[in-house]
Amino acid sequence: MLSARESALSVGLGRKTTATGEVTLVEELKLSQPVGSKPSVASKLRGYVAAATAASTFKSKNHQSSELEERRLEVRRAKLRSYSWLGISVVAGLLVVGGLVWAVFFSTLFALNAQQITVVKGSEKVSPAQVQTILRKWDGVPLPRVSTGNMEAELASIPLVKSAEVSRSWPNGLEISLDLRVPVFSVEEAGQWQIYDTEGVQIETSPVIAEGTLRAELTATDPQKRVQALQLMAQVRSQLDVELLEEVAVLRSEGSLLEIVLNSGAVVKWGDASDTPFKLKVLKVLLGQVPAKLYDVSVPAKPVTA
Incomplete structure (x- = not known):
């Protein structure tokens, strides 16, 4: 409890407390003066210094607060500028890419002539x-x-x-x-020569037999069997040596079996494409030792001549 003297001083001086209940520095100084006495010069100076210090502190805090707010605003403005440039860059990049895509894929710049x-x-x-x-x-x-x-x-x-x-x-x-495709066989059909490759594909039609091809006779009428016959001929032909190839006049097949007509008119029954190297050896021996009109090497282990 305040004494009567302190109460009088408080009322007389208009003593006030802060929000925390503390007495301000200047008023505290005033309270320290005896009642009825005049404040000394030192007391006055202390009051002035305290007031000036409080004002300076308040001003400094306000100044610091203002600077902090300014910095925050500057950072915010910098971020906005950064976002703006980023947006502009993205849009510009998309425009460039779009332009390139259009130029390459849709314009006449790279159009085929x-x-x-x-x-x-x-x-x-x-x-x-x-x-x-x-x-x-x-x-x-x-x-x-x-x-x-x-x-x-x-x-x-x-x-x-x-x-x-x-x-x-x-x-x-x-x-x-x-x-x-390389022409390999010539097949006569209706006065024209049909030229085929090793796969049995017809390459062209010619009025004359194609140079460098073998004459072939296809006895089958079914297109698939004709192709099979030509492929069989190609298999056997690829294994005949040059000497024997020069003796071949015609290759004849119905699809699965092959006959070879020699320039001498003799006929070689070759059979299928199996055992070709063995058949070739047997045929060479027979041609050199046994003159005949027919050589059957379809079973090379048991050749037949007639």
Whole structure:
């Protein structure tokens, strides 16, 4: 409890407490003065110093608070600028990528020009004009969107072409490499010669027997059996030596069995494609030792001549 003197001083001086119940520094100094006495110079100076210190402290705190707030605002503005530049960069990047995609895949910048299709292999039998005609449906299509696989399949439809390889030649062309079929057999049909390769694929039709081919006779009418007959001929032919090949006039087959007609008119019953090396040795011995019109080596261990 405050004494009567302290109460009077408190009321007279208008003593106040802070929110925490503490007496302010200046008022505390005033309370320390005796009642009825005049404050000394030192007391006044202490009061002034205390007031100035309090004001300076308050001002410093306000200044620090202001600086802190300014820094926060600056950081916030910097982040906003960073986000803005990031957004601009992303949009610009997307525009560039979109432009490149459009230029490469949809514009005429890399569009195929049929006149710039060149045949780098196989042009001796298949002309560039023929290739360009087949691939003209892709004229004007950007090269990245061109299906080289479909092109190769289209080119393989040419009878002479066994396989094709298509490569892009930037910016507007193609390079074509053709693996051509080799003519091996000539089959006479209705006054014309049908030319076949080793797979039994008809390459072309010619008024004369193709140079370097063997004459073949296909007795079967079924297309599948005719192909089998040609493939059988190709298997046996590949194992005949040059000397015997020169003696071959005609190869004849119905599909599963083979006969060889020699230039002398003698007939060799070869049978199927099995035991070809053994059959070849036996036939050579027979040809050198036994003149005959018929040589049956279909069972090489038991050859027959007549």
